[in-house]
Amino acid sequence: MSIESTQLRLRLTNNQEILKQLKRNKAIRTDAKGEYLPIQFDGYQYDFRAGKVLTVGKSVGNALIRSSAVIMGDHLVGDYAAGVEEIGSYQLGVEQAPEDEAKVTTCQVCKLNCHTLPRLARHLMSQHTSDRADLYPKEEKPLPNEAQVFGKDADAETLGSK
Numbered sequence: 343m344s345i346e347s348t349q350l351r352l353r354l355t356n357n358q359e360i361l362k363q364l365k366r367n368k369a370i371r372t373d374a375k376g377e378y379l380p381i382q383f384d385g386y387q388y389d390f391r392a393g394k395v396l397t398v399g400k401s402v403g404n405a406l407i408r409s410s411a412v413i414m415g416d417h418l419v420g421d422y423a424a425g426v427e428e429i430g431s432y433q434l435g436v437e438q439a440p441e442d443e444a445k446v447t448t449c450q451v452c453k454l455n456c457h458t459l460p461r462l463a464r465h466l467m468s469q470h471t472s473d474r475a476d477l478y479p480k481e482e483k484p485l486p487n488e489a490q491v492f493g494k495d496a497d498a499e500t501l502g503s504k
């Protein structure tokens with residue numbers, strides 16, 4: 343089996359109605375570790391347990407989701423629902439964590455990456471305490487001139503209508 347570049351993260355559904363239907367269909371098994379939904383694909387058995395995430399290649403993942411489908415309620419009119427859900431995907435060989443970390447530890451004022459949260463906190467305290475206004479977008483500051491103009495207009499209208 344070759345490794346696919348797109349990996350899916352799968353979990354057992356939280357949907358109580360679907361879980362009930364899976365139990366009714368006797369698809370849910372129990373072992374020493376508790377209840378699980380076993381799904382066979384390509385000679386392997388994948389056990390889905392509450393609170394556990396399985397990471398598999400995209401085509402395997404999509405096959406597992408299809409295989410986990412149950413008919414809800416009346417078999418003649420019921421809708422299909424999947425017992426296994428995809429909660430995300432990622433590309434192998436693409437480093438995502440460092441980029442995400444950089445966003446969190448980058449100063450929003452001067453765009454300096456401080457690399458750790460304590461250092462970012464110290465940076466903000468030492469570099470930006472005197473110009474706190476820079477922490478907020480410029481457009482959110484009131485524009486005194488416009489406010490005055492509108493204020494005058496409003497007063498003029500009120501006076502005029504009397």
Ligand SMILES: [Zn+2]
Pocket residue numbers: 449450451452453454465466469470
């Ligand atoms: Zn800064």
